[in-house]
Each structure stands twice: as structure tokens, then as C-alpha cells.
Amino acid sequence: MTAFSRRDFLILGGAAATLPLLSGRTFADNPTGRKLHGLSAFGELKYPAGFTHFDYVNVDAPKGGTFNFPPPNWAYNQSPFTFNTLNSFTLRGDAPPRMEFCFDALMARALDEPDALYGLLAEAVTISEDRNSFDFYLRRQARWHDGSPLTAADVAFTLLLYKDKGHPQLALPLVEMAAAEALDTHTVRLTFTGKQPPQAILTVAEMPILSRTYYTQNEFEAGRMAPPLGSGPYKVGRVTAGQFIEYERAPDYWGGDLPVNRGHYNFDRIRIDFYRDRNAAFEAFKKGDTHFREEFTARTWVSEYNFPAIAGGRVIKREFPGEKWPAMQAMALNQRRAQFRDIRVRRAIAMCFDFEWTKRTLFSGSYDRSQSNFEKSDFKAEGLPSPQELALLKPFRDELPPEVFAEPAMQPVSDGSGRDRKMLGQAAKLLGDAGWKRSGQFVVNDRGERLKAEMLANDDSLARIFLPWAENMKSVGVDASVRVVDAAQYQARQTDFDFDMILLAFQIGATPAFAGLETIYHSRAADRPGTRNYAGTKSPAIDALVEAAGHARSRADLIVALRALDRVLRARLDWIPTYYLANHRVACWDMFGFPEPMPDYGFPVETLWWFDAGKAAKIGKG
Template identity: 70%
Template structure:
């Protein structure tokens, strides 16, 4: 019943979508100027480098780049140099953005927030941004980054009214300035932050024994960082090295995409990175998938840390029952404060723009929508442009 139907399919390689000529909604006002392509082909590649090579050769015509190193240094191939391929950034959406690490609290070593804070201290974002991200990306502080739902400063009276019934459960930091992640000196091994991390581990009962910290049973504090591709391994390696410096037995486990999804779905990990968007107007259902207590025990859900909190559940319920935008914003700011104080998720970074390369054969509205980047719906094939670059 939509504007496209599935056409040719090659399992594991390609799927094509063909425009439905007699689509019932074609002439509706809301659909004017959209769904312009007669055929859309999506190709699948085993890794990012193979997909990049396909763009360079012209086998694919559009690519969004998610690897800063490649964006900074890899776009120097002939088709880009002679203008057949365009490299451009488009503004990001004005919707909540979350990219964060979950430490699996189903495992006892991660239940103490001091351990989670110590691990967070080992992430040197300033060094990572300069060396690995080539100056791209901004530090994320919130699960609702880039939105009105991000908590800032002290809680408002309205937020406090939602938080006060749970004061005994919540960390004291919930009721002060919104918790911020530490800023490093950019050296990659900030001694001040690493010393603070060591103190947090000691307070949590982890004592140094040779090269490692151990608990009262003599067990090492082990952290296995789950990764799906080489780019994530490259990002996590300095983080792991800093953890080793303070005595954590840190390692990285790279697995294929099938294993990765299975381990995520079954909560079979210590440390896992998630990028997620919950939409411009979050619903209770969308929030529950990530944060609600019942979902901590439901395989396939995204409550990766295993959050179980009456306060979190109540704030999700308050958001779901909000009768106005103001009430929704208040409930989500209060939720953000709780999540940041508990450090269920360690915020990492976000990208302000879409980094895109495409063969210069398309037209598109110059003003991008604020709440989406629907290339397949808003762009169109430009015959004149295509003819100029030999793609007509």
C-alpha cells in the first residue's frame, strides 16, 4: 500500500525497490514532490571499506560516511577530484541523539556506580576527538543530546516535584547541577583523571595486587569490550589501555555481525556501545525499550545496562501521561538527570552533521527538513547532470 514495492532481490547482496505507478496516495498534497525515483537499489557489503570502494568506482552513487579518518583523508580519488563526485555535509536533525556505552549491571562488578565512573574517567574524549576523529564529533553529555529534553543546570521546581518522592533511591547528584562527564587534558593519559579513577575503584573495594585490582575474593576486575568492526576497535583501544593503567583487566572482543546481534539481544557482554534515536517526541513505549525495569529481563530489548529503578519507571510513566509539551519536557529532563547521575549509560560523542558523498546526478531541496534526512524520498534523478558525468 506504499509508494514502492520490492523488486529484484539477491540475498545478502542487493535489494531493489520499484515505484508503484498507481500508488493510491500519489496525488495527496503531503506526497507532492516526494518519492521521485523509479527504482532504488540498496547494496550490502561485508565491511565499510568494500562499500567505500564501490562508491569510488561508481557501483553505488550515494554514501554517508561514518568514519572520521576516511572522511578526512580518504576522499581524494579521481572522480571526486574532477567533480563527478560531490563531498558535502548536511545539518543533523533536531531530534534527541544518544550514543553511549552500557556496562552490564547484570554482572556484579558493574553494579557499583563508582566502578562505572572509574571506567568513564578512562575515556579521553579530547584526545580521541583530536587524534582519531580529526576534529569531528562533539562530546555527548546526555541520552537526549541536541534536544530540549537535555537537563542543564539545577532542576526546576517542576522537575523536583517528580524527583523528590524517590530521593532515598537516587544518587545525591541528581538534585544538583546536571552531571557532566570529565574534561581531560587531551594527552590521552590524563593522570589527574586516572588517579581519580583509581580512588573510585579503591572506595568500591577493588585493591591493587600487582598489575591488577582485585576484590575481597581475589578476583580481577575484568571488562571485555564488545566490537563489531575495525573502526570501533580502533576507538576502544586507547580506552582499554587507560583501564589497564589503573589495574582493570580490559580486553576487546571483535565478533561478526551475527554474533554481535546475538550477544546484544541476550545481554551477553560486559561493555557495549549503542547509537540510538527515540524521535522528536518520545513515547512511553520508546523509552521503555531502553530504560524500563521490565526490559532488563527481556531479551531483544535495548535496556543493555540492566537498569532497574522505580524512579526511572515512574518518570517514563510521567512522560507517557504528559498532557502538554511542557509536561513532556519536564519529565524527560528529570529522567535525564537520573540517568546521568546513575551513569547507567556513559555518554560518548555525537556528530552534528551528515557527511555525504554522491555522484553529481541528483537534485534535492537545498533546505533540509529539521527532523529527518530522507534522501530516498526528497531527492530526484537529474538527467542533465547525469549526462555531464557519463551517468545518463
């Protein structure tokens, strides 16, 4: 799954005033008053003006072929299981992943830098002296797929539309945008209130730009299967709702030779087939209907990649290093449900997850235990809080668990039996301390209501992991169950927060932006359907720490704020950290070329790989 963003802002009070200025480059290192070819969160750019391409691409990669794959991540209202609309930028409906390939943005991200953007639609940007206004200068050759020019009016129209009616991932980062105006045909000015995080412009600059003409004539929020007018490297080709979509490479794409695009978008056709059943999807890969598969089920990776195409060398199986960014996979306990608001209940439920048994029995030894929402990064808290972290935490001492001010909270280690009696005894005591008393098989509150916990899953392999956890919860008196629902129902219940417990994995980037943090943790996201605050967290302390991260003036400041946030999240257990995998487990039919090494901050195989006709002929796929 991919990282996301949200809503209004709370101005930091005392905590902001005490955030120290540490060493390191700041957003202020992006110069004002002159045209810039790129931006970064802390002013550091690897590529100079006039660069020809990113270092990690193959600029000589041939164009051609078809790439059929199940996307491992998606954004906005997209679903990997089904789709009923091609409108990906509103809340309702299910859109197919990668619709954003049909649209260009003002700037494009470099995948070998943690937070750098370079000009795509915009050839340059100027920052005002107060850093609240940004003038983007559009390339005069930018065109929509119908040949009409893409103008500053399209950009201004799009961002105002997103702010008013867009998916929360698009609307929330724009809350503090005060104006978007076309100064002339090729210059657009974006003005912010001054309350925005310094890096907010980076999120906005990556938003897909829409056609003002098209969406003046067609309702933006309508669920439509007619392909919208785009400008990007791909167009919608053949499509059958809920079954498959093909993106056809635009042969006359205006931006194909830009430095940010050279070596990218090499396939003539990207196809996504939709399967509601994991086994059916795997069978399609084994037959060669699907060409690439990233495997997320440990048992399958260990024991089921033994089919003839593997033995004959037509399918290759290997691991690629994971990105250099935080890993977050955790179980959200929905605090919109009263039974999960007591931290002792959340701790008891966490103690019922026997990771050691699960790793040995269900994961074939794969995966490591997550302790943090920022695993694998400098943002993971270690040791006692630093003086800088304490400066952020102390204003909220009365709200926070005492563990926040000690060594960071750790998930318990079981005896690996699957039913650790000591841990389960501690869980039962926590429930009793929280007012849940035994009444027969279950615990009840003072109104005689059972403590219920339904774990929502969309796949039998996930249910297989949940069931032992649920059995342990039952043993301490929780009326626990696992419910497997189809893809459409799962998506709807997730969007509307209609669940007790749900497992999610996020990519929040090497330099987590305020927009991404806000959608997962901030109070403003808690009551807005479509955000990622699945836990329903509402905490002034967490809000302030998210704000501190958003207003970080250097990478050192960002590390301080996120380590402090990590301490709070680990102590509160709004999200119970579960497990993570260090690498990408990949299998593919041996008919592709790819750059090595892959870049450190992204793994978009569909845009970086290419079709190798020679390899394909050798395996009968030419």
C-alpha cells in the same frame, strides 16, 4: 540507528500526582467526537484539512532512476550488514532495512513538525470522549499489490498479531490496547485500557499494516525469503540473501497521489548492497557502484575523500544540518553482569575515556563531547533542578545519587595527554572504594575474580576508538579488552544482551514517545531480548520519570520530565555519554536533485531526493 519501543506499564504513584500542569498545548487539544485529518502529541497541526502536499517536497520531482545507498539507520530486526529473511516484524532473523517501504500505515509523519501525523490508509480518525478509543476510517481505494482491497479487518488482524508475536518495538506499544475490531469494511476501532500514555496512538498509527489473507496462509514468525504481500510504494524486486536487495517502485501504487505521498518515492529502484567490511563499502562508493554515502568515520571524511571522482567534480561532498531532535550516543555498561552494578565502577570506567585526546588524535577535531542522552535539545538538564523537576525527583531521593539534586553531572575533562594521571588516579580510587583491590596487574573482588570489561565492536574503525579506552582501564587494574566480531555475531549478541560494553547511537524523536523511552530505559525492557535497554537498567525512579514523560499533558510537562530523567541518567551512568556530530556528512555522485532546505525532523534522502537525468549524463551515469 533508529528509536524504538517496549512493554507492560507501571502506574505512576506520588510522582504522577505531583506533576504540575504547565502552560502549553496538550493531547486533549486533539478534539473528540469529530473526524480529524491529523493528530499530534499536543494538538498542534501545521497543515489544514484539504492540504495538497507537505511544504518540504518537490511535487514536480521526476520519477525514475536507481538509488543505491547504505542506509544510515534501521529498525525492528533489520541489519545493514547481512540478511537472511524478508520478515522484518518479528524478533529473530536479520531482515534488510527499508522493508517497511512495502507496507502502508494508518497515518504518515510530517517531517517539518515535531510530532504530527496525517492520514495515509486512514482518511480520518475520531477520538472518543474518554480518549481511550479511536475510530479510523480507511480510504476505499486502498489496495494490496495484488489488487485486492485493504480493509479494516487487515488493520485489526495486524495490530493483534503484533501485540501477540511482533518484534518488541511493535509489541510493547500495544500492551494497553484492549481491542482492535473492524466495525465494517472500512472502519476499525482501537480501544485502550486507559493506562496508556496519551500519545501511544501516534506510535500505533505508524505501524506497517499486513495482509490478513497472506499471514493466515503463511506463518508470521517464519524466516522467509519469499516477498510478503504488501501495499506500499515499493515492492521487493531482485534479491540475493546476504548480498543485495532491490525495491522496485510500484507503478500502480494506490496511494501515490495522496497529500502525504506527493513528492515522495521518486526513484524507480532503491538498491542496498551489503558489505561486512567498511573499506569494501567505501571502495564500492568510490567506483560508483554505490551512489550515496553518509560518513560516520571522521578520519575517512578528512583524509580519504580525495579520489579522482571528487577531484573531477563527479562526486560532491558536503554537510547537511542535523535534525532538531535529541542526539544520543553512549556506551552501555551491561548491568546484567554483576561487575557493572556498582555506580563507582561505572564512574571509574567513564574516567578512562579521554575524549580530548580522542578528538584531537582520532577524530581530526570533529565531534563534540556528549554530556547528556538528550544532547542538542530542550530536554538536556541545565543548572539546579526546577521546582517542577524536584516534585518528580523527591519521592525517590533515597534511591538516587546526591548529584541528581545539584548541578547536572558532567563528564570529566582530561589534560588531553591520552593518559591523564589525575583522572586515572581518581578512577583507581573509585574501584578501591567499590571493593576491587589490586592483585598484581589487575584488581579483584573478595572472591579473587578479576574485574573484566570487554568492549564489543563490529568494525575496525570502532575498535580503534575503543583500544585507548581499554588501555586506560588496564592501567587502573581492569581486565579490559576489545573484541571485533562479524556483523551476524554482533547483531545476535546485541539482541541477546551478550556483551559487557557496547556503543549505540539512537534517534528518539523531537517529541520522545513513551514507546521509545521505554525500550531504552524502563525496567520492563531490561529482560526482553530485542529491546534497546542494553544497560539492563532497573530503577523505580527511572521508570517513574519515563512514565511521567509518557503521560505529559503538554510540551512543558514533557520538558520537565525529561530534564529530570536526564539528571538521573547522567548521575547513574548506566550509559556513558561519548560524542556527537551536529551535521550529516554526505558524499554522493552528482546525479540527484534534492529539496532545500531539508526538513527539520528527518533526513530520508531515499524518499525525498530524485534522479536528475541531465546531471547523470554529464558525469557518464545517464
